[in-house]
Amino acid sequence: MxxxxxxxxxxxxxxxxxxxxxxxxxxxxxxxxxxxxPADLYIDAQSPQAxxxxxxxxxxxxxxxxxxxxxxxxxxxxxxxxxxxxxxxxxxxxxxxxxxxxxxxxxxxxxxxxxxxxxxxxxxxMKANLRLRAMRDPDGDELQAGCYEPAHHVVEAVAPWFAKRVPARRWAIFTPDRSVRCEEGRLLFGPGVPPSELPGHEGSQGEWLACYERVFAAHDRPAATPA
Incomplete structure (x- = not known):
């Protein structure tokens, strides 16, 4: 069965x-x-995990x-x-x-x-070792981003903890299995990024922004209007 x-x-x-x-x-x-x-989904970081x-x-x-x-x-x-x-x-x-x-x-x-x-x-x-890098997107808005390779499937479990403690209005974390971004306390979980495509701590700002764009940009574009 x-x-x-x-x-x-x-x-x-x-x-x-x-x-x-x-x-x-x-x-x-x-x-x-x-x-x-898993489906990509938004949750309120302040709400209990369903x-x-x-x-x-x-x-x-x-x-x-x-x-x-x-x-x-x-x-x-x-x-x-x-x-x-x-x-x-x-x-x-x-x-x-x-x-x-x-x-x-x-x-x-x-x-x-x-x-x-x-x-x-x-x-x-993950809580102790993850470091976020501050940068600006093309519109000049602040974004903090970081990458990590956890041993287990802990991203969804630990994301609300970061949402409460990261002061930035907008941040993102990329892992090989799952990625997450936070917009003013609202979490969006998306697909992971293969280790070979993770920018790493020495990655340039351009590499970080390109990674963010690949993973999350589809959610920022308005849905197409039927002709």
Whole structure:
């Protein structure tokens, strides 16, 4: 059975899918997780992320500990392609094996905790090490931009943190998997930039502006009016 998710970090989709899978008693070994290309989208940086996995499955809310839903928030950001299979297997086991929550050496749980730790470390490193470069676009408006290569899929998770702390009205961050820009507190997520095309810290202002144009200019052009 296929379970489709809209992108690498579709927590809301995962929550919806596992709710249905549990309701129909579909065992983990019969599920194949399919990740589709994520859509570019705007979100308000001050709003809670819609993808946060609250109540991973209604059928299991009385059984699954709250710590597991928090664990999901980090594990789904890991680069391991089997992470959704692991989480659903753990959720299934928590529902059908009540003693699992008290097992400190369970292999699946230890693996998930290790993955969550790696993601938390990656988020911390991105916050600490990313540097934005100030420049002016052709219209003379200020723009700050930077590039980073995170180990995991953490851009969507860390972008609201930057939106609160970067004083510039407009900024952009490019990574190989996903890019993000901020306009007065509003975030737009777009496609990533291959490492060979990232300007790098020594890149010229022209290279940075060209990268910004390639990734985000389509969203700034007015839609064509039908003839």
């Amino acid at each position: 296929e379970a489709k998710l809209a992108g690498q970090v579709d927590l809301a989709g995962f929550r919806s899918e596992v709710r249905q899978l549990l309701a129909h008693q579909v065992p983990p070994e019969e599920v194949q997780w399919q990740l589709e290309a 993808s946060r996995p609250r109540n991973v499955a209604r059928a299991a809310t009385a059984i699954v500990p709250a710590s597991f839903t928090r664990l999901c928030e980090f594990v789904v950001l890991h680069r391991d392609p089997q992470r959704f299979s692991l989480l659903y297997r753990l959720l299934w086991r928590l529902v059908h094996e009540p003693g699992l929550r008290n097992d400190p050496v369970d292999g699946d749980m230890l693996q998930a905790q290790h993955m969550a730790h790696a993601v938390r470390r990656d988020i911390h490193k």
